[in-house]
Amino acid sequence: MGRVTEIKGKPQEGEWSTGFCDCCADCSSCCMTCWCPCVTFGRVAEIVDQGSSSCCAAGVAYMLSLFTVCGSVFLSCKYRTKMRKQYNIKGSECGDFLKPFFCERCALTQAYRELTKRGFDVPLGWQGNVDRHNAGVGMGAPVVQGGMMR
Structure with missing residues (x-):
């Protein structure tokens, strides 16, 4: 579930790995989102944007959008759509708007x-x-103890 399968060279759409209302699956992120949705949004946006936006900048943009009519819903919709397309998850722009709206x-x-x-x-x-993923990959030539001997 949630994985993209491939048939005849074309990736098929997968499902979300958890349900829309499965908040109890992760109480810590649920509580954080309940009290500080700007933090959750900022963290998600930074990863979906692959580092081109910072968590803080996205979180502040989200917080400021709360003062506009449906501004935060539009931001959530934008990133939900971007994430869904990035990971080839089933859905539509309409659903990406309605879920954050409700x-x-x-x-x-x-x-x-x-x-x-x-x-x-x-x-x-x-x-x-990225750093965690690359932690096991060494850069440069290996260091030889005691130098080279003949």
Whole structure:
């Protein structure tokens, strides 16, 4: 579930790895989203944007959008659509708008859980995940103890 399968060279659409209302699956992100949705949004946006936006900048944009009519819903919709297309998850732009419209916090926690299920440590951000992924890869030539001897 949630994985993309391939038939005749074409990737097929997968499902979300968790349900829309599965908030109890991760109580910590659910509580954080309940009290500070700007933090959840910022973390999700940074990873979906692959580091081109920062968690803080996205979180502030989200917080400021709360003062406009449906501004935060449009931001959530934009990133939900971007994430769905990035990971080839079934859905539509209409659903990407309606889910945040009716329960924005459920939509944010679902996106957070999806990134976690896909192997991201979301609080680390994009660069932290890249560094963690590359931790086992050595750079440069190996160091030889005692130098070269004949």
